Amino acid sequence: MSTLPIDRRGLLGAGVVVAAALGLAACERKAPVSLAPGVSKADFAGFIAAAKSIVGAEWVAGDAQSVKPWTKKYIPDPGNVHAPVGAVAPASVEEVQELVRIANTYKQPLWPVSTGKNMGYGMTSTAAPGQIVLDLKRMNRILSVDPELCTALVEPGVTYQQLKDYLVENNLPLWIDVPTVGPIASPVGNTLDRGVGYTPYGEHFMVQCGMEVVMPNGDLLKTGMGSTKNPSAWQAFKWGYGPYLDGIFTQSNFGVVTKMGMWLLPAPPVYKPFVVRHKKMEDVSRIVDAMRPLRIANIIPNVVLMMGAGYQLGMFARRAEVWDKPEPVPDEAFEAAAAKVGLGMWNTYFALYGTETMVAESEKIVRAAFEAIGGEVLTEADMVGNPYFHHHATLMQGGLSLEEIGIVRWKGAGGGLAWFAPVAPAKGSETVGQVALAKEILGRHGFDYTVAFAIGSRELHHIIALLYDKSDPADEKRAAECYHDLVTGFGDKGWASYRTGVQAMDLVAQQYGEVNRAVNAAIKQALDPNHIIAPGKSGIA
Amino acid sequence: MRRTVLIAAALVMAGAGTAWAAGQQLGQPLAPRSPEKVYASTCGYCHGTNVGPIILGRHLPAVTVVGMVREGRNAMPAFRPTEISNGELEALSRWVEASAANPQEKGQ
Numbered sequence: 001m002s003t004l005p006i007d008r009r010g011l012l013g014a015g016v017v018v019a020a021a022l023g024l025a026a027c028e029r030k031a032p033v034s035l036a037p038g039v040s041k042a043d044f045a046g047f048i049a050a051a052k053s054i055v056g057a058e059w060v061a062g063d064a065q066s067v068k069p070w071t072k073k074y075i076p077d078p079g080n081v082h083a084p085v086g087a088v089a090p091a092s093v094e095e096v097q098e099l100v101r102i103a104n105t106y107k108q109p110l111w112p113v114s115t116g117k118n119m120g121y122g123m124t125s126t127a128a129p130g131q132i133v134l135d136l137k138r139m140n141r142i143l144s145v146d147p148e149l150c151t152a153l154v155e156p157g158v159t160y161q162q163l164k165d166y167l168v169e170n171n172l173p174l175w176i177d178v179p180t181v182g183p184i185a186s187p188v189g190n191t192l193d194r195g196v197g198y199t200p201y202g203e204h205f206m207v208q209c210g211m212e213v214v215m216p217n218g219d220l221l222k223t224g225m226g227s228t229k230n231p232s233a234w235q236a237f238k239w240g241y242g243p244y245l246d247g248i249f250t251q252s253n254f255g256v257v258t259k260m261g262m263w264l265l266p267a268p269p270v271y272k273p274f275v276v277r278h279k280k281m282e283d284v285s286r287i288v289d290a291m292r293p294l295r296i297a298n299i300i301p302n303v304v305l306m307m308g309a310g311y312q313l314g315m316f317a318r319r320a321e322v323w324d325k326p327e328p329v330p331d332e333a334f335e336a337a338a339a340k341v342g343l344g345m346w347n348t349y350f351a352l353y354g355t356e357t358m359v360a361e362s363e364k365i366v367r368a369a370f371e372a373i374g375g376e377v378l379t380e381a382d383m384v385g386n387p388y389f390h391h392h393a394t395l396m397q398g399g400l401s402l403e404e405i406g407i408v409r410w411k412g413a414g415g416g417l418a419w420f421a422p423v424a425p426a427k428g429s430e431t432v433g434q435v436a437l438a439k440e441i442l443g444r445h446g447f448d449y450t451v452a453f454a455i456g457s458r459e460l461h462h463i464i465a466l467l468y469d470k471s472d473p474a475d476e477k478r479a480a481e482c483y484h485d486l487v488t489g490f491g492d493k494g495w496a497s498y499r500t501g502v503q504a505m506d507l508v509a510q511q512y513g514e515v516n517r518a519v520n521a522a523i524k525q526a527l528d529p530n531h532i533i534a535p536g537k538s539g540i541a
Numbered sequence: 542m543r544r545t546v547l548i549a550a551a552l553v554m555a556g557a558g559t560a561w562a563a564g565q566q567l568g569q570p571l572a573p574r575s576p577e578k579v580y581a582s583t584c585g586y587c588h589g590t591n592v593g594p595i596i597l598g599r600h601l602p603a604v605t606v607v608g609m610v611r612e613g614r615n616a617m618p619a620f621r622p623t624e625i626s627n628g629e630l631e632a633l634s635r636w637v638e639a640s641a642a643n644p645q646e647k648g649q
Contacts, residue, residue: 059623069611072619089623091570119618137623140571157623161582162565169564183586184624316591387591402586408616415616471615 035085036109036130036535044085047108047132051088054098059089059138070116070124070133074408074417075501076468076479082125082502084111086132091139093258097218099134100256103532104217110134111534112256114156114189117181119405120417120465121193122502127536134256136188143259144235147172150264151209151235156188156257161400163187167264174264175398177201182400188260192250193499196456198395200353201265202303203456210234210261211246216528221245221255235261251499252520253534254527265398268353272363273393275383276375277344281331281435284346284453285428286373288460291348292426294369295455299362302396303456304350309338310450311465312347312388314407319448328443342386348375349392407465410450414471416479418503420464420486422495426455434462434495441489442466445482461498487511502536509539576636579629583620584637589646593617598642603634610634 035044048062061067063086070087077083088110090096103110111131116124124133140157145166152163160182167174176182177197179190190197191204201207210224224240225233238246249255278287287306294300310329313322322337323329335345352359352366367377383389391403408415424430431453439449447466454461464486468479480503487497487504491511500508509517520540524531535541565571574582587593593616596606607630613619625633 069613069619069621072613087621115624116621117618123618124621135621135623137621138570141568142565143568145567162571165582166565166567183582184618400586401590403590403592405587405618406592413615 034129036107036128039106039108039130043106043108047102047106048086050102050106051099051132054095054102055088055090059091061087067133070135073123073125074120074415074470075122075125075503076416076418076466076470076476076483077125077503078473078477078480081129082122082127083129084124084126084131084133085129087124087135088132089135089138093139093212093214093220096134096136096139096214096256096258097220100214100216100532101218104530107530107532108132109532109535110256111537112136112156114192115159115184115186116189117185118189118193118195119181119408120419120501121499125502127502127505127534131534136256136258139258142166145170145172145174145264146235147174149236150174150266151261152187152264153210153235153259153261154187155259156186158188159184159186164398164400173267175199175201175267176264177204177207177398178395178400179204180395180404181402182395183402187262188257191260191262192257194250195499196303196454196461197398198303198305198349198392199265199351199398200301201263204262205247205250207263208246208260209236209238209263210259211249211257212259213249213255213257215255216530216533223249224261235263248523251538253537253540254523256533270356270359271351271353271397272359273349273351273380273389273396274366275378275389275392276348276350276370277378278346278348278373278375279335279344281345282432283374284431284435287346287348287370287375287428288426288431288453288455289428290369290373290375291350291455292458294366295426295457299365300350301353302351303454304348305392306453306455307347307349307388307392308449308451308453309334309343309345309347310448311407311452311463312343313337313341314410314450314465314467315391315403316387316406319410326446328439328446329448334449341388342383343388344376347388349389349396351393351396407450407467410448410467411475412469412471414469416468416470416476418466418468418479418483418501419499420466420483420490421461421497421499422464422486422490423498424460424462424495426458426460430460431462433493434490437489437493438462438464438486441485442482445478445485447479447482462495505536506539573626574629576629576633579625579633580636583625584633585646587617589643589648591647593648595642595646595648596637597640597646600639601637603631603638606634606637607631 052060109131111126112134136156139155141155143153145152160178177199179195191208213221223245323333408417450465452463469475496511497508588596
């Protein structure tokens, strides 16, 4: 049997050969990356050497070739400025502490990632040049699962797949709540980015409980009840005493989270997923107004998605199957293509959870509410064999799927995706202006209206998938310009993003005003005076 | 009885060439996974579900699989050595190369 070259250089060399053979122009279209401001070549080399002594040479990438697996991204970055210059992968919190200390010594900024699979937000690419990815994926221990309190404590590298496997293998009747890329993403990473899923525990930061954080000086902080003499309530009580600190470690660069507690949902006796079909673009306003009171009263208990036909079709179809012209796909074409696969222009997915009696009573209320606005209320029995319904029925019970990632191939094989997700109050009137503005800006740059709306509780997220072909430099440039215009165009109306990719973190921070930025900058300066943790994250230098 | 179990376990391990762990234990890092497990928990979510192309049964050279996994061809994400270890990838790439088509998979 032949032996494959399996050392890292060998692997990557093989990759280059493959890329060349396949003519992957995008792989070669890379601008040179530079070191961080104030970091000399000697500093960088000193950090790399010291890092190798901490984690072992095999877990340090310190040159352009070896760092390649950390440079893949879907976001538009025509100048390739959001590329790491290295990567280091510790296996323990003690190694993280040591790495943070030497980062201070050499003033080398680190970009922490948990599993680095926030597709459409940047994966393991960095907000500013010259950073070294602090890849926490090897820290993948599930530290505790309490079947009585329905809680878990996990490290950053634990994926939703691992946690699900553990619960299944140990026959524990607990559900996880997953984002759309659950198998390869992590509870820690998604929660720290304030991501969402689709069960009643869909607002992930709401069901987070307790953190361990390596501070920029190497100190180890345990939030909530974690630092008491008997931290048995660490995963049971969120608030601890004094200022609530967990929030400042989300969407921030004030520390490196190395453990996180979370709540798990007891498996309900009955789970019943639904979809409500509406046929016209303008129906979304009435859907939001019908949904709001049901969510606020918790009659519908999960985070609900109103999937637009374009986004929905993009999961399994390519653009050319729907529309053969360069101009943005018109509503009529989306409507017709959606109807062929059993979908409407808006497909509202929600579920009921509880006892049979509870679900039956809630179903009467829900049916009445949506039938009153012309919706077709459909269940699993009506949607047998429909892959779109099956996908959402999977997600709403914490099941694992990557089917939505099919959208990155919408415009071409090159893959290209940037999420833009402005927030508004959950009122139908808000959708009218948002739909018009999104279509105008996307259309101006030649992109399609491929979107969903989501309601967590009282807020409305307009989840816009900016889909482009990354193998086409002109399309990537248009996508970058379009994203800029989306942020500023929506920002001018007070519709700012709840989250963004590394390519637009500073721009989104601008939408929240100077005082917010100054407070964040003051906290950063106090906790991380050398600015060695992820400068640029959320617009915080 | 115990001796029989041990012998059987040893034979299974010898047959596979590597000892793959059954499941993750609390407080322990994820042990090396079999190619079947890596495929099922990563690759198979796209390849075989109408998202990515079918790769089983096509006799893709192992070296090609390795390159694609590490760099992420076109719309495919890259998978780092921290996600799929070099040892896991070596076994996975050979397994994919030698695999038969799975009629349950759907692809385009």
